[in-house]
Amino acid sequence: MNVPTDRQYTAEHEWIVIDGDGDVARVGITEYAADALGDVVFIDLPAVGSVLTAGQACGEIESTKSVSELFAPADGTVVEVNEAVTDAPEVVNTDPFGAGWLFTMRIDGAPALLDPAAYAAMTSGQTL
Amino acid sequence: MNPTSSGGPLATEPPESPLLAEHRSAGATLTSFAGWTMPLRYGSDLAEHRAVREAGGLFDLSHMAQLEVTGPGAGASLDRSVVSVVSGLAVGRARYTMLTASDGGILDDLIVYRLGPEEYLVIANAANRLTVLDALAARSEGLEAAVVDRTPHRALIALQGPVAAGVLRGLSGVDLGALRYYAIAVGAVAGTPALIARTGYTGEDGFELSVPATAALAVWRALLEAGAQAGVVPCGLASRDTLRLEAGMPLYGHELTADITPYDAGLGRVVDLGHEFVGRDALAVRAGRPGGQTMVGLIGSGRRAARAGHAVLLDEVQVGTVTSGALSPTLGYPVALARVTGAAAEPGTEVVVDVRGARQSMQVVPLPFYRRSR
Numbered sequence: 001m002n003v004p005t006d007r008q009y010t011a012e013h014e015w016i017v018i019d020g021d022g023d024v025a026r027v028g029i030t031e032y033a034a035d036a037l038g039d040v041v042f043i044d045l046p047a048v049g050s051v052l053t054a055g056q057a058c059g060e061i062e063s064t065k066s067v068s069e070l071f072a073p074a075d076g077t078v079v080e081v082n083e084a085v086t087d088a089p090e091v092v093n094t095d096p097f098g099a100g101w102l103f104t105m106r107i108d109g110a111p112a113l114l115d116p117a118a119y120a121a122m123t124s125g126q127t128l
Numbered sequence: 129m130n131p132t133s134s135g136g137p138l139a140t141e142p143p144e145s146p147l148l149a150e151h152r153s154a155g156a157t158l159t160s161f162a163g164w165t166m167p168l169r170y171g172s173d174l175a176e177h178r179a180v181r182e183a184g185g186l187f188d189l190s191h192m193a194q195l196e197v198t199g200p201g202a203g204a205s206l207d208r209s210v211v212s213v214v215s216g217l218a219v220g221r222a223r224y225t226m227l228t229a230s231d232g233g234i235l236d237d238l239i240v241y242r243l244g245p246e247e248y249l250v251i252a253n254a255a256n257r258l259t260v261l262d263a264l265a266a267r268s269e270g271l272e273a274a275v276v277d278r279t280p281h282r283a284l285i286a287l288q289g290p291v292a293a294g295v296l297r298g299l300s301g302v303d304l305g306a307l308r309y310y311a312i313a314v315g316a317v318a319g320t321p322a323l324i325a326r327t328g329y330t331g332e333d334g335f336e337l338s339v340p341a342t343a344a345l346a347v348w349r350a351l352l353e354a355g356a357q358a359g360v361v362p363c364g365l366a367s368r369d370t371l372r373l374e375a376g377m378p379l380y381g382h383e384l385t386a387d388i389t390p391y392d393a394g395l396g397r398v399v400d401l402g403h404e405f406v407g408r409d410a411l412a413v414r415a416g417r418p419g420g421q422t423m424v425g426l427i428g429s430g431r432r433a434a435r436a437g438h439a440v441l442l443d444e445v446q447v448g449t450v451t452s453g454a455l456s457p458t459l460g461y462p463v464a465l466a467r468v469t470g471a472a473a474e475p476g477t478e479v480v481v482d483v484r485g486a487r488q489s490m491q492v493v494p495l496p497f498y499r500r501s502r
């Protein structure tokens with residue numbers, strides 16, 4: 001399973017890339033999560049300006065077979081949502097770490113995140 | 129010597145598909161289903177769904193129960209067991225029917241194939257294998273009929289889709305043109321003796337092949353190889369579920385349960401009250417009270433699907449519950465099956481479905497959602 005080393009992770013299978021200034025972050029779901037869901041057909045993202053609390057549900061991802069909640073990886077405010085993924089949710093399966101990003105947020109404080117090695121270890125023994 | 133060791137595996141042990149190793153090596157995502165480990169999808173479930181609609185798909189259905197009923201009393205024993213008269217079937221024909229409890233509740237839905245004058249094959253759902261086996265055995269008491277569970281020794285492979293007949297023609301010695309829908313023939317596939325049935329659960333033309341477990345791998349590979357050029361791909365249970373939903377076909381545990389009768393599932397047409405069977409008296413009473421709950425199709429707009437368990441509302445009052453739902457891969461809009469009462473059963477009715485707090489408008493439509501062009 002691919003776990004890029006240029007970003008951080010949550011136990012809820014999200015990835016987060018925090019910019020150089022440390023206040024704006026881009027968020028998506030991992031390849032592991034995308035594979036577990038199957039073909040993603042619907043994504044409900046938080047509206048721009050929504051205030052998020054780390055660990056709280058902030059959206060939904062539906063595959064043909066299942067519905068999963070999307071959890072905020074950090075405290076903060078939504079800056080931008082990726083309308084390309086709401087229009088064509090399959091990009092989450094084909095490019096979860098790139099074009100399949102979900103939203104960006106201005107983060108408050110220092111979120112508790114997993115480094116790539118910890119996330120890889122967490123998912124290595126799990127079967128889908 | 130341990131006397132229990134000679135009888136083979138106990139009927140209560142869920143067997144393993146003879147194709148499991150092949151699925152693993154193909155990289156399939158596996159799922160646990162009624163104690164069986166079966167492929168959920170090989171890659172993209174949407175691509176598998178599309179392949180069946182446009183070309184062909186190959187499914188391992190070895191988890192389905194294959195029960196044989198034989199003997200001079202086989203027909204009589206099945207007639208008293210299920211809601212239809214199957215002894216009236218011609219040899220080589222099949223019927224979709226149901227097994228009910230004495231209160232009329234649905235214990236399983238079945239396909240009964242007549243293989244010979246005194247020989248029937250019953251295909252039951254994996255989760256209900258022992259229930260059906262026990263019921264058929266109990267209900268054959270006093271009749272010269274033997275009920276045998278062939279599931280551990282057989283595999284069931286389905287080839288479904290518009291190219292299915294063309295692909296199978298090259299591999300079987302059977303005149304497929306003469307094999308009508310809901311018919312079965314004894315033949316061979318890729319040199320292996322096989323029961324070839326023109327049935328399926330996808331809404332497409334196709335075949336279900338019962339073969340010895342020992343030959344399953346050879347048949348599976350031969351079908352994939354012969355069909356590759358025509359676009360046949362291996363398909364998992366995820367696509368099977370969306371395919372059957374589009375075709376408006378019920379799934380036990382969702383549209384059908386022990387708590388409801390065939391009438392409540394909108395399938396009263398399969399019940400023949402003109403013969404004696406377990407559940408008949410209760411069903412006769414229910415048939416005399418029309419206007420209860422029934423199964424309907426719902427369509428919506430957007431991409432958010434109604435799912436099993438969501439409430440169906442008419443004028444702010446709950447009139448039913450969604451039993452299955454998905455964003456239809458073929459149609460591109462949400463479809464759902466729901467069990468509703470009263471006026472909500474009328475096609476054209478606008479209802480509201482509570483999708484996890486979001487209220488979605490849906491319309492009652494006739495089934496199926498999808499019908500293939502012939």
